[in-house]
Amino acid sequence: MLTKKQLIEFCSDARKNYLDHVSIDCVVFGFHEGQMKVLLLRPHDETKWLLPGGFVMRQEPIEMAANRILKERTGLDKIFLQQFFVFGDPDRAKFHHDLYKEMLPDDENWFSNRFLSIGYYALVDFFGVVPQPDQFSATCTWRDLDDMPEFLLDHEQIFKGALDALRLQLNYQPIGYNLMPKQFTMPELQKLYESILGKKLDRRNFQRRILGFGILNRAEQPRKGGAHKAPYLYSFDLEKYQNALTEGFKGGW
Amino acid sequence: MLTKKQLIEFCSDARKNYLDHVSIDCVVFGFHEGQMKVLLLRPHDETKWLLPGGFVMRQEPIEMAANRILKERTGLDKIFLQQFFVFGDPDRAKFHHDLYKEMLPDDENWFSNRFLSIGYYALVDFFGVVPQPDQFSATCTWRDLDDMPEFLLDHEQIFKGALDALRLQLNYQPIGYNLMPKQFTMPELQKLYESILGKKLDRRNFQRRILGFGILNRAEQPRKGGAHKAPYLYSFDLEKYQNALTEGFKGGW
DNA sequence: GCAAAAGTGTTCATGGTACACCCATGG
DNA sequence: CCATGGGTGTACCATGAACACTTTTGC
Numbered sequence: 290m291l292t293k294k295q296l297i298e299f300c301s302d303a304r305k306n307y308l309d310h311v312s313i314d315c316v317v318f319g320f321h322e323g324q325m326k327v328l329l330l331r332p333h334d335e336t337k338w339l340l341p342g343g344f345v346m347r348q349e350p351i352e353m354a355a356n357r358i359l360k361e362r363t364g365l366d367k368i369f370l371q372q373f374f375v376f377g378d379p380d381r382a383k384f385h386h387d388l389y390k391e392m393l394p395d396d397e398n399w400f401s402n403r404f405l406s407i408g409y410y411a412l413v414d415f416f417g418v419v420p421q422p423d424q425f426s427a428t429c430t431w432r433d434l435d436d437m438p439e440f441l442l443d444h445e446q447i448f449k450g451a452l453d454a455l456r457l458q459l460n461y462q463p464i465g466y467n468l469m470p471k472q473f474t475m476p477e478l479q480k481l482y483e484s485i486l487g488k489k490l491d492r493r494n495f496q497r498r499i500l501g502f503g504i505l506n507r508a509e510q511p512r513k514g515g516a517h518k519a520p521y522l523y524s525f526d527l528e529k530y531q532n533a534l535t536e537g538f539k540g541g542w
Numbered sequence: 543m544l545t546k547k548q549l550i551e552f553c554s555d556a557r558k559n560y561l562d563h564v565s566i567d568c569v570v571f572g573f574h575e576g577q578m579k580v581l582l583l584r585p586h587d588e589t590k591w592l593l594p595g596g597f598v599m600r601q602e603p604i605e606m607a608a609n610r611i612l613k614e615r616t617g618l619d620k621i622f623l624q625q626f627f628v629f630g631d632p633d634r635a636k637f638h639h640d641l642y643k644e645m646l647p648d649d650e651n652w653f654s655n656r657f658l659s660i661g662y663y664a665l666v667d668f669f670g671v672v673p674q675p676d677q678f679s680a681t682c683t684w685r686d687l688d689d690m691p692e693f694l695l696d697h698e699q700i701f702k703g704a705l706d707a708l709r710l711q712l713n714y715q716p717i718g719y720n721l722m723p724k725q726f727t728m729p730e731l732q733k734l735y736e737s738i739l740g741k742k743l744d745r746r747n748f749q750r751r752i753l754g755f756g757i758l759n760r761a762e763q764p765r766k767g768g769a770h771k772a773p774y775l776y777s778f779d780l781e782k783y784q785n786a787l788t789e790g791f792k793g794g795w
Numbered sequence: 796g797c798a799a800a801a802g803t804g805t806t807c808a809t810g811g812t813a814c815a816c817c818c819a820t821g822g
Numbered sequence: 823c824c825a826t827g828g829g830t831g832t833a834c835c836a837t838g839a840a841c842a843c844t845t846t847t848g849c
Contacts, residue, residue, distance in 0.1 A: 308563045311658060351630030351658065375628055375660050377604030405564060405604065405660075407628050459795055460714075476828075486795055493830080494812065501810090517827040518819040542712055542739055729801075745801080747839065754837090770800035771846035 290333045291424065293392045299424070300399040307344035312382070312404040313355050314342040314444065315370075316451035317363065318434075319415035320468040323477075325434035325484040326415065327448065328362065330426040332388075337439045339426070340447060342406070355409045362429060363418040369467040373454035374408045374447075381406070381443045385425070410451035412467035434484060455485060461537040463504050466525045474512060474520035475499070502538065504529045543586045544677065546645045552677070553652040560597035565635070565657040566608050567595040567697065568623075569704035570616065571687075572668035573721040576730075578687035578737040579668065580701065581615065583679040585641075590692045592679070593700060595659070608662045615682060617672040622665045622720040626707035627700075629659045634696045638678070663704035665720035687737060708738060714790045716757050719778045727765060727773035728752070755791065757782045 291299075317328035329338040343358035345351055352370060359368050385400035395401040415431070422429040432438060440448065458464060465481055479495045499505065508522040544552075570581035582591040596611035598604055605623060612621050638653035648654040668684070675682040685691060693701065711717060718734055732748045752758065759779050764772040 308656070308658075310561045310564060345630070345658075347656065348632045350632060351628065372628060375604065375625060377598070377660075379601045379603060403561070403600065405561075405598075407630075407658075456795075457714075461710075474828090482795070490795070491812075491814095492828080493814085496829080498811085516821050517825090518829075520828060542709075542735070542743075727801090744839075744841090746803080746841085749802085751838080764801095768800085769848050770798090771802075773801060 291389075295424070296389055296392055297397070300393065300397060303344060303399040306346050308347060310403055310405060311345050311351075312342055312406045313345060313351065313358060314340045314376075314406045314408055314447050315355060315359055315362075316340055316408070316410040316448055317359065317418075318410065318412050318451075318455065318468065319418060319431060320481050320484070321415040321431070323480040323484065325481070326431035327434055327437070328418070328420060329430065329432050329438070330362075330422060331428040331430075332425050332441070333427045335427075335441070337441045338432070338444070339441050340444045341423075341429070343423075351407060355407075355411075359411055359413075361423065362421055363413060364421065365413055365417050369412045370409050371411075371454065371458070372407060372409050374450050376406045376408060376443060376447060376450075378443070379403050384442045406447070408447050408450055410455055412464070414467065414470075416470075435487065452485075459485065461539075463502060463525075463530055463533045463538075466527070466530050469525075472508060472522040472524050474522060476520060478523070502533060504533050544642075548677070549642055549645055550650070553646065553650060556597065556652040559599055561600060563656055563658060564598050564604075565595055565659045566598060566604065566611055567593045567629075567659045567661055567700050568608060568612055568615075569593055569661070569663040569701055570612065570671075571663065571665050571704075571708065571721065572671060572684060573734050573737070574668040574684070576733040576737065578734070579684035580687055580690070581671070581673060582683065582685050582691070583615075583675060584681040584683075585678050585694070586680045588680075588694070590694045591685070591697070592694050593697045594676075594682070596676075604660060608660075608664075612664055612666075614676065615674055616666060616670075617674065618666055618670050623662050624664075624707065624711070625660060625662050627661045627703050629661060629696060629700060631696070632656050634659070637695045659700070661700050661703055663708055665717070667720065667723075669723075688740065705738075712738065714792075716755060716778075716783055716786045716791075719780070719783050722778075725761060725775045725777050727775060729773060731776070755786060757786050 319326045319328065328341060330341055331338050341358060341362040343354065343361075345354040349357070352372075355370050356366070356368060360366055382404045386398065389398055389400055420429040420431070437448065459482065464485075465478055468481060469478060475496050476492070478499065479490060479492065482495065483490055504526055505523045506526050508524065510522065512520055512522050572579045572581065581594060583594055584591050594611060594615040596607065596614075598607040602610070605625075608623050609619070609621060613619060635657045639651065642651055642653055673682040673684070690701065712735070718731055721734060722731065728749050729745070731752065732743060732745065735748065736743055757779055758776045761775040761777065764774050766772055
């Protein structure tokens, strides 16, 4: 738990450095052991959870702010980020305010401000992340996508918005470069899609469809050592992948 | 042109009533005579143009703010609005600041603030709109989509972002209820699509595709009076239309 | 009766869905 | 030697693209 002194210092720094009324919340997706994961924070003395978030410095582009915030939580740089919605309900963020209103009068309490929150989702390499709680949190850790805990504030809504946006992206853009290791097998990539979509896909049709995108290179050597038939290893063709990202796949019209 | 007195009054009101650092810009689409149009403003003593925009009141939901702003520019209520992006470059809005910096010192000039702008696009009934300039503008008028003028600030970028978002929407949602009159012919609806996409479509395939969406009702009586064969009149089946809006069409996966 | 607009139909290629079949490996 | 995982192939259907034909109407 924060001391009053720490809180006062944070609020005075915040007022100096950050834009009023604007915050950023990020839904960070990682992939591990066939499961999509989301990076969450649990505040001190709380059972419910929050998304990693923060504020925008006075002369900082918002995308850079999102990157800075995530660098603090994950240790990662140059994260794949996608802005997807602004949550602008005036009553959306009473949590921190309520939590600290005993300690500070409203006019000194940064959290008594109204905040619009810009929602980003991020796709990151699970193994590259070293989860790091912020000063308000006791824990920062991965949670399974299909086993989300209860959220504080409107963060469930933000999480769901991010998942919807990610699912939409599957329809017209490639996904996976930021989530998978350098090399992977087709069944592993399929697990990624299944985990995002929350449903099983046909093995053979998946393979044809993905290969049809023309963004994968097959390695010469199949993976060895496992039981059963050795699967081929694939990697993303970065140039074609980037091109597909900007061009998009098939647009109905 | 604004007098110094008016400007001072605006700035002091703005500081009292609006959130710092947040603005809203809207790309308003209308359809008339086979052409998509966009509602634009031209400031006093300027040749370049701006999108209709404004600020968010301290206790106002952002969607309500966008509605209020558009009500002032168009006279319309309950507009179809879609949030599509936040423009957050710290240097994005120097125009008004430069324009008025001779009149007011920075600390009294509302426009010396940095503003993030939340981009909305709107689909409206062309005939329902009574364009109304704001106090900074000499003109508020429709401009053809395929003949856009030069913009001030980053408003060209915002306009292009909106058009891209609208084109994307065509792929998975119905469009037209907010833009077309109650009744219309198939060729008229096709013109709408062609104008948005900026390309010709095949008459017959268009018809089958649109009808396949199952959101149109055909009137018993065809339109009379014109030259050539009388076309059928259609109207949107509002219930099915709304359902298609929320459900979306075919999602790739 | 001809040009233009509009409704209806047909063909063909493509892409998705649901399968069947074959290969490799460890127990 | 067989269960399991993994690679490849096929039949079928829906959908989209390209194009032909017919109907109506004013000049």
